[in-house]
Amino acid sequence: MNENGAAGVADLTATLRRGGxxxxxxxxxxxxxALSLRRPLLLEGEPGVGKTEIAKVLADVLGRDLIRLQCYEGIDTNQALYEWDYSRQLLHIRALSEQKLVDEAAVEKLFGPSFLLERPLLQAVRAGDRAVLLIxxxxxxxxxxxxxxxxMLSDFQITIPEVGTIIAASAPLVVLTSNRTRELHDALKRRCLYHWIDYxxxxxxxxxVMVRRPEVSAALARKVVAAVHRLRELDLAKPPGVAETIDWASxxxxxxxxxxxxxxxxVTLGSVLKDRDDMELARDNLDELTSGR
Structure with a gap:
């Protein structure tokens, strides 16, 4: 990396720190x-290590809108791109019918901007570099x-048959996150820069902990973090992430x-562990977890 790049990384690191x-x-x-080359960034790692949080902080420190698409099993393109407001369209047709104003021009207006419900991907295309898109x-x-x-990630354009093709004037910053519940396809990975976030x-x-919760004493923060690191060494179904460490200290x-x-x-294990069997295992090792060694 050249000197300007190194300086840019240092400045960005400092900016992110100011954002917590x-x-x-x-x-x-x-x-x-990713910012400089306008490339999507794919972040993988265990739950709770800060993958989602960095997108939120980037939007804040860069003064951009955060547009979030939460993925789940069964999500389809309508929920990600756009939908027509069918209820308003029907009401509009009924009103026009009562006034005997239904004609071809009126029908065409039913598929105009006022009846279009923008979902995250369309919002991001319209916003361009004024947005951070979190998938x-x-x-x-x-x-x-x-x-x-x-x-979408290659061209940043969306075609709506009734409206036409909408092309982003400039690409938004796209952050994709994955907990690796399944392996992603190589085609998607090739379109992204990649980084693994470890504990x-x-x-x-x-x-x-001290940056996110400055009211917590350094001594307590260290004790909590040490206990969390010991928890991660146990055979837990859901090891605690950094977010849970912060919650426990708080x-x-x-x-x-x-x-x-x-x-x-x-009495506070529910702040850091979210599984009954994990809590029982932790309770069997409480003295070791809190020993301070």
Whole structure:
């Protein structure tokens, strides 16, 4: 990377930090290149490591609109692109019929902008570089929907038969996230820059807690982070992410606790673990989790 690129990465890292997000050099570099080259960025990693959060923070610090498409099994193009407001169209037709004003021109107006419901992808195309488009948990969508995204990510244009083709004046910043519940196709990956976000080191996670929750004492933050790192070493169904670490520290601080003991951990485990079997396993290891070693 040239000197200007290195300086740009450093500036972006500092900007993200001011927004409350501590990005490692690799992630900051990937975001900087995605911004500079107008390439989609695919972020993979375990749940709760900050994949979705960085899109939110980028929208905030860059002064852009955040447009979020939450993926799920069965999502289709209508829910992602656009829909016609059929209820308003029917009411409009009824009103015109009562006034005997129904003609070809009136019917054509039914498929105009006032009856078009824009969904996230169309909103992003219209907004262009004034937006950050977050396509969240793309791995939850079906293969067919993933294939549909390929053209969208290549050309940033959408064709509406009744309206015509809408082309983005400039590409939005696109962030895709995946928890790897299934493997994504190579065709999608080739269209994106890629970065894997891992769990942070203990020192970095303490720093993250302190940045996101400055009211929490450094001593309590360190105890909580150390306990979370020990939890991740257990055979848990759903290991806690950084988001859960922040929640646990915040909960303890709210309750006026200044230390993490076996007793305080026991009554607040619901802040960090979301599975009954995981909680039982953690309770069997409370003394070790809170030992401070």
């Amino acid at each position: 997000y501590l990005a490692g050099r690799g992630l900051a570099t990937a975001v900087y290149v 969240d948990e793309i791995d939850r969508a079906d293969d067919e929907f993933e294939a549909f995204l390929l053209e 942070p080191s203990l020192e970095r996670e303490v720093e993250i 909960t303890l601080d709210f309750l006026g606790e200044t230390d993490l003991t076996a007793d305080t951990a026991d």
